């Protein structure tokens with residue numbers, strides 16, 4: 001099967017790269033073994049919240065020089081001072097161009113609310129989620145927080161306690177619907193996805209409850225468990241007489257699942273081919289170029305492309321595998337940067353940066369992978385699998401996945 005570009009991995013990075021290439025007329029296939037980290041997403045994309053030395057970042061554009069000094073292998077360092085801001089604004093245009101509504105900009109981090117009610121800096125947030133321009137203040141003096149009775153993946157009291165520290169008072173309301181009783185018979189079924197399916201069908205009833213019980217507050221805070229497959233959240237906002245804002249719940253993430261599905265459908269509309277549930281297991285590399293890749297489902301029938309993009313994620317998605325003494329990349333056996341001293345993998349203080357989080361696939365500045373130190377000309381490596389960054393401590397996970405994908409698409413298109 002021949003394509004212009006074969007993309008291995010259909011998470012945020014693989015999808016962004018594939019859509020960008022397809023928009024420019026390339027014939028692309030995505031082969032993806034499973035669902036992605038998007039299913040756990042907060043609804044916000046982080047660009048850069050903290051430098052490796054611990055300094056907090058307000059304007060990511062202004063600290064790229066410092067980042068390059070502190071972390072020369074960081075994916076943003078490979079982009080360089082000039083290209084980083086260009087790709088950030090291209091990413092913002094990319095999402096608005098495909099009608100993914102996000103707020104925020106790369107020149108100034110804003111703040112989102114975590115499931116525990118604390119504020120955390122970020123780059124782009126899904127529309128309808130609670131955000132603030134300030135680290136110590138919310139836009140309201142009083143809010144009403146709602147939660148379905150018995151839903152344990154959302155914590156109204158923690159949120160109310162944190163909001164009070166920011167000067168916002170909350171009243172908490174638990175609500176019920178007859179259809180939720182059916183789910184409640186089995187506590188393990190009372191998860192965000194199942195609740196969303198019920199709420200999506202009962203928007204008018206939910207709107208009545210919110211209107212009745214929120215007198216006196218300026219805004220309504222609602223768990224992000226609505227709007228899985230429809231425009232239900234938009235209809236809820238329209239039917240309620242004051243602003244309704246979402247806060248992420250514990251996974252699964254409704255906004256993440258919705259985004260994954262939306263990007264998948266968008267790619268298909270552009271003529272892309274998406275093979276979900278198939279895993280790439282090996283490849284033929286000849287003369288420093290990938291000639292063919294083979295998957296479990298297609299056996300001896302290979303996929304061939306002028307270019308290959310490896311976007312298989314980190315340990316979480318098995319793009320990287322850790323054994324007791326090494327870390328390797330399982331499809332191409334690409335060079336991986338990791339410490340051979342196992343003591344350096346972990347820090348016993350669990351909230352400190354962990355060494356293993358910076359391990360990843362080595363690339364050149366165009367994100368081409370290498371084997372035994374030799375660049376493979378047509379193999380690009382994108383997203384969470386890359387070396388040199390700590391998505392948790394630096395708050396740069398989605399930013400790395402999106403910017404590396406766009407940079408690779410540009411390199412392929414300019415070839």
Ligand SMILES: Cc1cc2nc3c(=O)[nH]c(=O)nc-3n(C[C@H](O)[C@H](O)[C@H](O)COP(=O)(O)OP(=O)(O)OC[C@H]3O[C@@H](n4cnc5c(N)ncnc54)[C@H](O)[C@@H]3O)c2cc1C
Nearest residue numbers: 009011012013033034036037042046280313383384397398
């Ligand atoms: C649990 C979790 C939550 C996160 N939440 C956030 C957040 O809220 N905000 C933020 O900014 N960042 C977040 N991140 C950081 C995250 O890494 C990025 O945001 C981003 O979604 C990663 O996308 P990716 O496409 O690079 O990798 P992934 O999302 O991991 O996707 C990799 C894909 O490759 C597939 N794959 C793996 N091996 C193969 C194979 N052999 N053949 C075919 N397919 C294969 C996997 O099934 C998967 O679909 C989170 C990370 C994790 C792990």
